[in-house]
Amino acid sequence: MHPTGLRRSQSPNKRRRVMNEEKGDGGGSQQASSPSASASASASAAHAVVVPAVPAADVATDSGDALPIAEKRDEILKAVEENQVVILMGETGSGKTTQVPIYLHHAGYTSKGVIAITQPRRVAAITVAHRVAQELSSQVGDLVGYSVRFEDVTSAATKIRFATDGFLLRDCVRDGDFSRYSVLILDEAHERTLATDMLFGLVKRLLVAGKRPQLRVIVMSATLDPSKYGGFFRSAGVVPLFGGARGRGAGGVGCVRIVRIPGRQHPVEIFHTPAAEEDYVEAASITVMQLHVEQPPGDILVFLPGQDDIEALQQLLEDKRVKLDRLRRHPSPSDPLPPSWQSSSLDMLICPIYAALPVDQQVEAFRPTPPHTRKVVLATNIAETSITLPGIRYVVDSGKVKLTTFNPRTGVEMLLRQDVSKAAAMQRSGRAGREAPGQAYRLFTEADSQGLADQTPPEITRADLAQIVLQMRAYGISNEESFPFLDAPKEGALDKAVKMLQDLGALDNRGLTDLGHRLSGLPVVPMHGRLLLDSMEFGCLEHMLSIVALLSTENVWHHTLTSERKADKERRKRVSTNFRRLAHPDGDHLTLLKAYHRWNEVSDKVGFCKEHGINHHALVRATKIREQLQGLLVRLLGDVDMAAHTQAAVGKDEQWVSIKQCLAKAFFLNAAKLMPPTRKYRTEYGRQEVHVHPTSVLVERQSLPQWVVYNDFFQTGVGKKLYIKTVTAVEGEWLVQFAPAKFTAAYVKD
Structure with a gap:
């Protein structure tokens, strides 16, 4: 390893080898010439693989007519007209998310109601809404709007509404028949979130009841199994028409039709490590640096499991970028750079993207790369299918994803770094070939790749179901066991959820209690909702609004690998001392409130956060969430006098006692x-x-x-x-x- 920390691999042939030729749905692979050892970022000469049916990116420079979906426009509209359910199979980047709502709008469906398009992630709902609004020459919030947790940017004029699946699910409490909608588009259906699976079940119930024969449902995905979804809707009394074959009910409302959208294919060479990488963050930093200095221009996309890994890698790369720049300007005879590294003149722009990152920072990853610069995007699985990033030529895949698994017997939740599925790994690799031939570097072995599960387990089989059961009861569904789930929950999971809600006071033998009805109207987990509702009794409503908002954000404190690895010793000591002064000895909820209160008081908010180890952006987001929660409480309970329900300021002993009592009750x-x-x-x-x-x-x-x-x-x-x-x-x-x-x-x- 160089003293600079810019380590090169021992030998290209030992460091990376390329995967053998594979075949896929696209009708077989093409063999590309292997890169030379000096230009492969440590890849050996072997076979290359083309990711099948990989379309080019849906970037801002593409018009709708230039996208692969354009040739299927008439077929899609005909299918929607003649069938109540349409399953749309199309690779990420084919244009389905942006163009299908536009096709339906021009075909007159917005004159019959609102078109809703669900997304599993808020960043996707927001960015796609902006893109479609731009194409339709509209402002976001007018014709095109979006609705995500704690943020609703729509108006009476909105006819195309992008929403997180969770938001649409809560909307169903007020409108169980989706009467305001003419079309429901369930996008990224393969991700199988709890909310998406619930929406599938609710739509199926609606079809079985025959209440909305004019409603159209479009299921869109890049990787779902069409036969599974066809079978699911077949049992609702609709007849799937595979490959154009016709059966009972053909050509009329109540049928299912599958439409496949072709993609524009570019070859993607896939490389694996010869041995497993114990530290995938360090391995990713080495791979990125070698790609940066040895490969032709093109942006790099790195897949990591979570925010902590992204922050750690960002810090490592920033340090290495600075050291590389210094050695280029002031060469060191004792630590010479290889000629290719010395001659490379590209700067590096590092852009993180993950769900908890503020939207104004997320957009940096979508902006055009500045001249003489290589963009390096560090992303979670949000970048697999939910969004399309322009300019990517290289993908570095850690092979890991964070998944939450809940054990209903013990109540233990495990947030584990797990191996990705084969489908996810192929989606990640395919990102390198959206616009031109690319390369994907997997930080795991070929043998490990073959042993991956085919698909990621659906969330319904591994999550706490209390909030879902609460929503079901709000819809009037009293027998959860009879609900048409696409996949059944774990045995005992529904019973445990019901028992927890009964203990909490949200359910009794007659169904939802008054408390349960109020809890179902709040977009937070039941216990957090109970905190808010109980806080008026204890005279701490204002403070509990802040606490619940902070609990609804991610990573308020910088207890991350980044700060531990890279913060200088003196600063780390200073931050630790400041944190101890800020902390409340009785616990973390109180410390959160103290930190938020102090942050609101100071003028230099960013500096305050740096000196106390606080994530400034998390507090900004918490403030927005707090405003939304306050508005929801007003709508739920009437005109709430916040001051009247808050008896003492933060710092008063009696207020700390009230807050702790409220926590004990909820x-x-x-x-x-x-x-x-x-x-x-x-x-x-x-x-x-x-x-x-x-x-x-x-x-x-x-x-x-x-x-x-x-x-x-x-x-x-x-x-x-x-x-x-x-x-x-x-x-x-x-x-x-x-x-x-x-x-x-x-x-x-x-």
Whole structure:
């Protein structure tokens, strides 16, 4: 390794080898000439693979007529006219997301109602809405708008509405028959989120009931199995017409039709590592730097599991970029750069993109790359299919994804880094060939590639279903077991969700309680909704709005690999000292509130965050969420006087007590009891022995409180420690007072 940290591989033939030729749906692969050792970013000469049916990107320079979908326009409109359900198979970049709503608008469907297009992710809903509005010469919020969690940019004039699947699902509570919509487009259906699966079931119920014969449903995806979805709608009484074959009901409303959209194919060479990479972040940094200095111009897209990995890699690359620039300008005889590295003149622009990143920063990845610059986009799986990035010629794939798995028996949630599926790996590699021939570098072996699962497990089989059950009851569905799920949830998952809602007071033997109805109208998990509603009783509504908004954001604190690896020792010490001064000794919820309150008071908000290890953008987002939650409470409960329900300012002892009491009442199911002489706790739900997460302020205390409530209960891997995170001390007597059916005075004092 160079002292600069710009390590080269031992030998190209040892560092990378290229995958053998494969065949795919596109009718076979073409063999491309292998790159030379010096120009391959450590790839050996072997066979190359073309990702089948890879279309070029739907970029701003393409008009609708130039996209692959254009030749299918008439066929799509005819299929929609003659069939109630249309399944549209088309690769990412073929233009289906932007062009289908435009085709339907020009065909008159917006005169019959609103066209809704769902997206699994908010960034996709927002960016595509802007793109379609631009094509239709409209302002976002007029003809074209978007609706995502905590943000609704629509008006009475909006006829094309891009929305997250979760938003449309909540909208269904008010309008169970989707009566305001003429067309429902369920995009990226292969991602199989909870909300998308629920929408599938609700649409199927609507078809079975025959209530909306004029409603049109379009299911769009790049990788879904059409036979599975055809069978699902067949059981609703509609007849699928595969490949144009006709059967009973052909040509009339109530049929299903599958339309396939061709793509523009460009060869993509796929390279694998000869051995598994233990540190994929470090391996990605090496690969990116070698591509940057040795390969022709073209942007690089790096797939990583989560925000922490993205921030870590961003810091590594920034450091290496600075060192490389210094050595180019001031060569060192003791550490000479290879000739190709010395002659390369491209600068590097690093653009992260992940769900929690503010939208104004996400758009940097979509802007044209400046002259004499190579853009390096660091992305989660959001960039697999939900969005199309122009200019990408190289893909670096960690082969990892973060997936949440919930165990209904124990109540343990595991957020695990897992291997991607084969379908996801092919989608990632294909990103290099959207506009021109490209290369994909997989940081895993070819043998590991062959052993990947075919598809990612649907979220319905691995998630906590409490919020979904609450929504189902709000729709009037009293028997969850009979709901037409595309895939059945885990055994016992629905029963556990019902039991939790009953304990919370949202359900009783007659169905939804008044509390349950109010909770179903809030776009937060039931316990967070309970916090907001209970806070008026305790006189801390303003403060609880802030806490719930902060809990609804991601990564408020910079407890990341980036800060640990790269922050200088002095600064790290200073930030740690500042954080301890800011922290409230009784717990993390209170510390969050103190930090947010202080941030609101200071003029230099960015500087304050840097000096206290806080993610400034998370607090900006929390402020927007807080405003939305306040507006929702006003609509839900009438004209709420916030000041009247907030008795004391932050910092007053009596207010801290009120906040902790409110937490105890709303989070009693998430209570845990200390197990002396250890520093472990036992959860009331599932009776699990757990550790307080090392990021909690409570770990600094010499003596831990006897009782705590927590926000998160998770495991970092199979067989690893169980943790509770975002933890605050409460009094056992409060639990007896607020949940006497669960706690007795003798038990809490024992």
